[in-house]
Amino acid sequence: MGLKIGEKVEKVNGKELSYGDFVEKYLARNQPVILTGLTEDWRACKDWVSDDGKPNLRFFSTHFGGSRVQVADCGTREFTDQKRIEMSVSEFIDRWLKLWSSDNGGADGTSLLYLKDWHFVKEYPEYVAYRTPIFFLDDWLNLYLDKYHMHDNPDSYQERDEVSCSDYRFVYMGAKGTWTPLHADVFRSYSWSANICGRKHWYFLSPDQHHLVHDRYMKSSVYDIFEDVSKMKYPGFEKAIWWECTQEQNEIIFVPSGWYHQVHNLEDTISINHNWFNAYNISWVWDLLLREYHEAKGYIEDIKDICDDFECLCQRNLAANAGMDFRDFFIFMIRFAIANLVLLYQLASDIKNINWSSSEIARHLRFNLKSIQCITLKMKSVAVWENHGINLMETIVDRSFVEFCNALERTCNMMYNHCEKSFNASQNLVQQEHLVDLFGSRICNPDELVTFLDGALELVGNIS
Ligand SMILES: O=C(O)CCC(=O)C(=O)O
Numbered sequence: 534m535g536l537k538i539g540e541k542v543e544k545v546n547g548k549e550l551s552y553g554d555f556v557e558k559y560l561a562r563n564q565p566v567i568l569t570g571l572t573e574d575w576r577a578c579k580d581w582v583s584d585d586g587k588p589n590l591r592f593f594s595t596h597f598g599g600s601r602v603q604v605a606d607c608g609t610r611e612f613t614d615q616k617r618i619e620m621s622v623s624e625f626i627d628r629w630l631k632l633w634s635s636d637n638g639g640a641d642g643t644s645l646l647y648l649k650d651w652h653f654v655k656e657y658p659e660y661v662a663y664r665t666p667i668f669f670l671d672d673w674l675n676l677y678l679d680k681y682h683m684h685d686n687p688d689s690y691q692e693r694d695e696v697s698c699s700d701y702r703f704v705y706m707g708a709k710g711t712w713t714p715l716h717a718d719v720f721r722s723y724s725w726s727a728n729i730c731g732r733k734h735w736y737f738l739s740p741d742q743h744h745l746v747h748d749r750y751m752k753s754s755v756y757d758i759f760e761d762v763s764k765m766k767y768p769g770f771e772k773a774i775w776w777e778c779t780q781e782q783n784e785i786i787f788v789p790s791g792w793y794h795q796v797h798n799l800e801d802t803i804s805i806n807h808n809w810f811n812a813y814n815i816s817w818v819w820d821l822l823l824r825e826y827h828e829a830k831g832y833i834e835d836i837k838d839i840c841d842d843f844e845c846l847c848q849r850n851l852a853a854n855a856g857m858d859f860r861d862f863f864i865f866m867i868r869f870a871i872a873n874l875v876l877l878y879q880l881a882s883d884i885k886n887i888n889w890s891s892s893e894i895a896r897h898l899r900f901n902l903k904s905i906q907c908i909t910l911k912m913k914s915v916a917v918w919e920n921h922g923i924n925l926m927e928t929i930v931d932r933s934f935v936e937f938c939n940a941l942e943r944t945c946n947m948m949y950n951h952c953e954k955s956f957n958a959s960q961n962l963v964q965q966e967h968l969v970d971l972f973g974s975r976i977c978n979p980d981e982l983v984t985f986l987d988g989a990l991e992l993v994g995n996i997s
Pocket of ligand 1: 794
């Protein structure tokens with residue numbers, strides 16, 4: 534039986550859409566959309582595409598051939614994903630060119646290779662291939678990872694962290710027929726994906742139906758929606774109602790949080806893809822982390838009594854499975870909260886700006902803080918927070934933090950078309966010390982973060 538298709542993903546001209554409308558209709562409602570007209574001036578759209586519309590493969594081997602990348606063998610499953618092989622970009626391109634020159638385009642069983650998760654921006658920061666459209670600028674994940682590592686503890690998760698968690702901005706490249714199995718995105722983040730050349734066909738399942746692609750214990754999910762899916766194992770699969778769409782060249786798709794999706798390249802395709810989260814979907818991240826924590830704990834419950842530090846082992850396993858542990862998430866939230874507060878405090882202290890409180894940026898920063906407070910209240914329900922804290926003074930005098938505040942301010946200015954002077958680090962350090970006086974020097978657990986945020990918001994409110 535074929536898939537039941539219920540809806541087509543809407544297509545909207547991105548040039549005629551305001552940021553506010555995007556937030557209201559898609560981001561806040563967690564609905565997918567395809568946006569057109571946003572890639573016209575991208576360097577990638579010129580350099581990476583030949584005159585015949587196909588990928589300019591030689592450009593990649595000439596300029597980026599030495600990069601080491603992860604390539605998926607689309608014909609071979611390994612656990613829940615496709616088998617990955619590491620190779621250089623040159624090697625990958627050579628194999629693709631061989632496919633082009635073979636008579637049957639790979640029908641002889643040559644494996645279909647799909648270059649995925651290439652951290653292109655991290656590797657080539659000087660080569661500005663594209664500008665992130667305004668709709669996706671409010672990206673806490675990549676803003677944070679540009680200044681900090683997700684895992685602060687150097688003893689624990691180093692190897693994994695360095696490469697795979699350095700950022701979540703990727704390039705994907707694959708010949709016609711390459712594909713990505715059914716999945717929901719890392720951290721249950723949003724993603725956006727722009728086709729530089731080629732076309733993709735997407736199948737989506739909304740979060741309220743995700744149980745239909747899982748087994749009855751919600752442990753494993755369907756790998757390929759076009760294989761012969763076992764009715765015994767996945768009894769709900771045939772009831773699922775799918776959304777679909779074809780994404781053309783130069784179109785950008787917004788993938789909401791927690792939507793399962795499977796993707797097929799209809800032609801030779803290059804795409805740029807970011808994962809991201811912000812105030813609208815941060816609750817998805819915490820909810821997933823909590824679920825994965827209970828799962829990780831459940832797996833090793835039987836060795837609890839013989840384990841020296843059972844909780845530590847649970848957190849290690851959580852980080853290995855989910856990409857971060859509770860401490861990583863908590864430190865992330867604290868740094869983000871303080872940075873938002875510092876900017877708000879700066880706005881409030883600007884005596885020239887008497888209307889600061891109702892400005893779009895102030896509203897945005899307050900909304901961020903409220904969402905952090907909301908998640909922190911949820912985090913209080915888990916009793917594992919001893920020594921998870923961070924020293925406020927050490928945090929704010931750190932160079933990375935000042936840069937982080939600068940980057941956050943630049944982002945806010947870009948989002949709201951605001952041309953302000955850049956963040957005045959020295960002036961703000963004084964203000965931040967003032968904050969430390971008021972709120973003590975350590976935030977060790979969610980209770981303390983909530984208290985800190987209550988006090989801080991009151992302080993900022995009182996300035997006007
Ligand atoms: O383009 C693909 O093959 C997969 C992209 C994807 O899964 C995503 O953007 O979330």
